[in-house]
Amino acid sequence: MAAARVADPMASRETVGPSAPDGSPLPDRSLPSFERDVRRMFTHIAQGYEWFDHVASLGNDLLWRPRALWDLDRFRRPGPLSRVLDIGCGTGELARLLARHYGATRVVGADFTRAMLENAVGSSAGRPERPRLDFTRATVLKLPFADGAFDVVTNAFVARNLSDLSAAFREVQRVLRPGGVFLTLEITEPASLTVHRLFHAYFDRVVPWLGAAMGSAGPYRYLPLSLRSLPDRAAFLKLLSGSGFPRIVARPQSAGIVTTFLAEAGGPSNPSNESR
Numbered sequence: 001m002a003a004a005r006v007a008d009p010m011a012s013r014e015t016v017g018p019s020a021p022d023g024s025p026l027p028d029r030s031l032p033s034f035e036r037d038v039r040r041m042f043t044h045i046a047q048g049y050e051w052f053d054h055v056a057s058l059g060n061d062l063l064w065r066p067r068a069l070w071d072l073d074r075f076r077r078p079g080p081l082s083r084v085l086d087i088g089c090g091t092g093e094l095a096r097l098l099a100r101h102y103g104a105t106r107v108v109g110a111d112f113t114r115a116m117l118e119n120a121v122g123s124s125a126g127r128p129e130r131p132r133l134d135f136t137r138a139t140v141l142k143l144p145f146a147d148g149a150f151d152v153v154t155n156a157f158v159a160r161n162l163s164d165l166s167a168a169f170r171e172v173q174r175v176l177r178p179g180g181v182f183l184t185l186e187i188t189e190p191a192s193l194t195v196h197r198l199f200h201a202y203f204d205r206v207v208p209w210l211g212a213a214m215g216s217a218g219p220y221r222y223l224p225l226s227l228r229s230l231p232d233r234a235a236f237l238k239l240l241s242g243s244g245f246p247r248i249v250a251r252p253q254s255a256g257i258v259t260t261f262l263a264e265a266g267g268p269s270n271p272s273n274e275s276r
């Protein structure tokens with residue numbers, strides 16, 4: 001793909017981190033280089049990312065993002081949205097969907113992997129929603145935006161890659177206006193034992209096998225490992241609540257294989273203390 005231009009306020013110096021036997025990156029959460037290795041991993045898989053995502057999820061990811069926006073519309077208080085931020089936007093699938101779904105809204109997609117952003121810009125070129133879409137390079141842990149700049153902040157399949165969830169939640173809370181909504185869409189453990197067994201047989205064995213066949217053994221071995229590092233649904237909600245979001249809810253999809261977490265930011269004009 002021709003190099004697409006992306007606003008890049010981050011300096012980067014990538015060096016080689018842990019790898020799988022085929023040489024592909026395999027990030028290890030216990031190492032100080034974890035963030036850099038996650039970035040290296042997404043650089044490695046950026047080119048075929050969307051295609052592999054559709055294959056590995058058996059096409060379900062095409063339903064999960066729109067359903068998450070449906071959940072968002074039922075959770076948020078009525079009113080127009082002027083600015084939405086999608087963090088860890090990757091190749092821009094959710095950011096484009098947001099821009100299409102909220103016709104008059106400006107959407108910013110932010111990600112710390114340049115190769116993913118280049119795909120986001122390339123895939124968005126010529127689309128009717130493009131004039132309302134911006135992409136920028138930034139880490140979720142230090143967002144280059146003013147306090148209260150956004151009505152909604154979203155992220156899809158990013159949380160389990162973060163080195164410090166609480167720090168990320170506090171940063172999201174900072175850039176949201178009081179009463180603004182934070183949406184997280186993430187892979188979660190299904191509640192039913194049968195679905196749990198099927199899910200793990202597929203996710204822990206078939207997906208890494210598919211990944212290895214594509215020369216990406218590391219990234220797709222990392223995928224099931226990353227899920228184990230994510231707090232369960234109740235602990236995730238507790239973490240949100242402890243990070244200054246007084247109204248929170250979890251909406252499971254596909255028998256709980258993924259969950260939409262929704263959290264309303266507190267603040268001076270939103271003294272809500274309700275939790276449901």
Ligand SMILES: C[S@@+](CC[C@H](N)C(=O)[O-])C[C@H]1O[C@@H](n2cnc3c(N)ncnc32)[C@H](O)[C@@H]1O
Nearest residue numbers: 042088089090111112113116139140156157161
């Ligand atoms: C699994 S992909 C998801 C991409 C997209 N949201 C989607 O729905 O397909 C995770 C993305 O999060 C980005 N990411 C992970 N940690 C990040 C961080 N600390 N700051 C910014 N982006 C991050 C990665 O670069 C990658 O593009």
